[in-house]
Amino acid sequence: MKKIFVLSGLMLVFSLKAQFSVTIHAPADFKEQEGILYTLSGSKDIIVTKEQNKNNSWVFKYPKGYSGMMKVYFPNTNNTVSFISENKNVEIKLETQNNKIKNVIYQDEANNLMNNIQEYSQKKELILPALVQIKEYYKDDADFGKALVKEMGNLSGSNIIDQTKHPFVYYYNTNYNKYLSNNAAKKVSTDEIVDFFDKSNDMLESSSLVRPILVAYLNNAGNSNVGSSVDKLLDRLKVETPRGQTVLSELIDIFDVYEMTELKNKYLTLAKNLKCTITDRLATTLKANANVEIGAVFPNYKFHSPVNTVAKTIADVKADKKIVVFWSSTCSHCETELPQLLAKYNELKAKNIQVIGLSLDSDKDSYTKKIIAFPWINDSELKGWNSSYAETYNVHATPSYFILDANNKIISKPDHVGDVLTYLNVK
Template identity: 75%
Template sequence: MKKIFVLSSMLCAFSLQAQFSINIQTEPGFNEKEAILYTLNGSKDIIVTKEKNKNNVWTFKYPKNYSGMMKVYFPTTNNSVSFISENKNVSIKLETKADKIQNVIYQDEANEVMSSIQEGSQKKELILPALAQIKEYYKDNTEFGKALITEIGKLSGTANGVDQAKHPFVYYYNTNYNKFLSNDPAKKVTKEEIVNFIDKSSDMLESSSLLRPILVSYLNVGGNTNVAASVDTLIDKLNVETPRGQTVLSELIDIFDVYDMSEFKTKYLKLAKDLKCTINDRLASTIKSNADTDLGAVFPAYKFNSAINTTAKSIADVKADKKVIVFWSSSCSHCENELPQLLAKYNDLKTKNVQVIGLSLDTDKSAYTTKIAAFPWVNDSELKGWNSSFAELYNIHATPTYFILDANNKIISKPNHVGDVLEYLKVK
């Protein structure tokens, strides 16, 4: 299961004069006290500030100009709502049930327009082909036939009839999504077009959520047989000493990590580490997270949330000659295949004084509880999925992910699969 998010010092440092505000309203039965506002930098969510519940309303004041994707996360109930800003006030009403968001009602114009366009795009992709097939069975002069022709005509229209002057971010996002990420074979773009776009684009590129998928597309254009040459061309064009170049470099390092392209990750991580210029926050966080979880590093400290099968309060408190740390999820198909293999050798591991510690990226308590009933090792979860603190702390991009530690919590191996774990510990 692939998953392809630095706490800012701005948490409470806003001026009283806001550039715009974000107003989130929920129903009275929604049991959440606090909410966290995020902006976006490439594919990384950046914490901006926190606000308390005031009569089921959260109001965030944003002090600067910002156009792009934003998110509000409710940590206790593990809900989130995504939206856009065009440097104007945002207003959202959430319909909830049993502390879960059931429906999002966008009440400001920009988000209404964006939501409508995305809904239309989904219908065009999923429903239009079905309607075209159904139409073959109805005559054009029947009531239903006429309705089909009307709906097909609507869905076949252009997805981006947006006034750029009125809604610059909506226009930017949909224009470039349709150009660079469309599944339409008639809309193929060249590597040169992608490089020029990334080089010349406005700052909305970083806040749009488009950067990573466009980079993945760039790496795959024409069945790319020389990834290093493509990356070098892009990096040279952008200049790795610029903020844009460093953000792209950071994204590429993460992409190589996600897709187990270790040779390329090593090469471009070294390029990042060797830079003599000022490093932006995004690249600095990538360098640090990789250094903290590299071979020979002491595994970063983590206090358990509600661990079972142990009285230890943290990973460091677990006493063993070696520790196997596994990041997993009950919805992960690869975990479903690999963890039973670990379970089958658990007694052999115990005789070698090896302890297994499972950290789950689940959100569903019932699914998590059912799964860990079969796992006799140490189990813990924040039940916050990819919003779990340890996902960022340990630079986790996919599940399962394994680390093997020695008795002093030093990382001595980073196996790719359970077979590698068992082979390293000589219990295979």
């Protein structure tokens, strides 16, 4: 018994140690303190841990095995660095300027390989076709002609990846090239994609391939067959399984993004009615949608740096009705729609209707210049799509509108500014 006790103690000690670590080095003038490490589940970033700057470095210890996409987000400077893990130590050096990352130097073998392959693939897809056209104007024996032939030869080849040595690099690039590359030898069938989702290993969820391959699957199915194709996929995967629930969650979000309301509601209802244990990924989707259902109380939000108000939160804003609009200074649709809201702003105020703009900007100058023209309440975390309210309010596109009553209940979710004005009788 004593030997078993000692062995168990040793196992406990080893279990407390990191499986691998992620180390990021930055210049001394990079004014950032906190770093947040994320893993990936489908298209959802999952927070793992937070670390503070120590001697211009951040060291994150990951306690278990993980192969897939990761990222570190620096919230104070709104910088993100993405990389992969193959269950081995990761080391990265950042080059920065004015608190912005200008270059990322991967110092571990897996990320260096992945980065080189990505650069090669981009050149092959974008540059090689142009070189083929330019080649027609130069003779093979000319100096530039020889250089063109050499570069075309380099780009026409393929990268050979040792699957046993770099399993995730192999997995990602093999499946990207098969299902998503513009230069794919043939268009894969819907049956092949169903087989891929059914038989792929656990690296699928952490690969960032789930959503784009699902979109490719829906496109292959054609507009008239989307519902039956989704049913076919979910029947194979079984929605009671973790893989099935991840795919179901992604599909709900996809239908939301593309305003395919009928299909979104169908599969959201399916998810709500599941009697099995719900995965964290699907639970997140269910919660975000529940937050913004018609009749739900709009989740309160504490303003960050609001203008045109002394209110501290959305709930503090007193009005008969409130229009909450999520927008961005770089959004072309916002450029078209918000001036229409501005033109009716005095009429809205006369009806005791307040407008609250929550921006998904990340550039302070761009945001500050834009809100000069908007007399309503404006606020922004200046974190882009990393803003907390993107997930809380299930925002997938800008502009997005919500109309609240005096008690902050959601009474309408208009698709466009014209629908907002019609609903409020100010068109």
